[in-house]
Amino acid sequence: DTAVSQTPKYLVTQMGNDKSIKCEQNLGHDTMYWYKQDSKKFLKIMFSYNNKELIINETVPNRFSPKSPDKAHLNLHINSLELGDSAVYFCASSQDPRRTNTEAFFGQGTRLTVV
Amino acid sequence: GQSLEQPSEVTAVEGAIVQINCTYQTSGFYGLSWYQQHDGGAPTFLSYNALDGLEETGRFSSFLSRSDSYGYLLLQELQMKDSASYFCAEANQAGTALIFGKGTTLSVSS
Numbered sequence: 605d606t607a608v609s610q611t612p613k614y615l616v617t618q619m620g621n622d623k624s625i626k627c628e629q630n631l632g633h634d635t636m637y638w639y640k641q642d643s644k645k646f647l648k649i650m651f652s653y654n655n656k657e658l659i660i661n662e663t664v665p666n667r668f669s670p671k672s673p674d675k676a677h678l679n680l681h682i683n684s685l686e687l688g689d690s691a692v693y694f695c696a697s698s699q700d701p702r703r704t705n706t707e708a709f710f711g712q713g714t715r716l717t718v719v
Numbered sequence: 720g721q722s723l724e725q726p727s728e729v730t731a732v733e734g735a736i737v738q739i740n741c742t743y744q745t746s747g748f749y750g751l752s753w754y755q756q757h758d759g760g761a762p763t764f765l766s767y768n769a770l771d772g773l774e775e776t777g778r779f780s781s782f783l784s785r786s787d788s789y790g791y792l793l794l795q796e797l798q799m800k801d802s803a804s805y806f807c808a809e810a811n812q813a814g815t816a817l818i819f820g821k822g823t824t825l826s827v828s829s
Contacts, residue, residue, distance in 0.1 A: 645804055645822050652816040659815040701810035701817050708817050710761035
């Protein structure tokens with residue numbers, strides 16, 4: 605069974621559209637994240653959810669909204685897509701990141717291309 | 720904001736030893752992690768250091784010096800398959816998220 609699964613793997617869409625990326629983890633972790641990885645491979649934290657509560661939002665435009673129906677799911681909804689949103693988006697989960705030997709598990713990534 | 724510094728690129732030949740350094744900010748430090756990412760793949764966990772010293776896992780070792788706010792990943796007996804990006808990471812000050820360095824691209828040639 606895949607620990608962290610996200611869909612779709614590829615997403616091509618036009619500017620101005622609204623799209624969602626789904627993420628599910630079966631590890632029983634308390635914390636889930638969304639990261640954006642640009643062409644320079646920089647992994648930028650977008651959101652962190654701990655027990656369904658939004659903990660962090662690092663200067664992300666409000667066109668991006670995380671939605672967590674339960675502890676095992678953290679979906680990402682993007683409104684009014686822009687060319688600059690093209691990137692690979694990774695979902696991840698972990699236990700408390702302050703704990704010893706905390707390991708973050710990543711989904712396969714969603715390559716978003718806005719045309 | 721919180722930041723981790725690591726070299727952008729490293730090159731080496733098969734069988735060699737490579738050290739990838741990482742310096743971090745000390746406020747609210749919990750420990751340093753390392754991740755590997757192959758092109759087109761997802762980051763995968765390699766190691767974690769909370770205390771000073773060396774942690775060894777097969778060909779890979781990770782070192783931490785809290786007094787120097789510094790750590791490194793040591794890769795021995797390099798193989799072509801080790802060509803990848805390597806990221807150091809730490810929890811943010813609030814302990815609510817993992818923050819990654821900008822990554823080091825390792826190229827191993829024959």
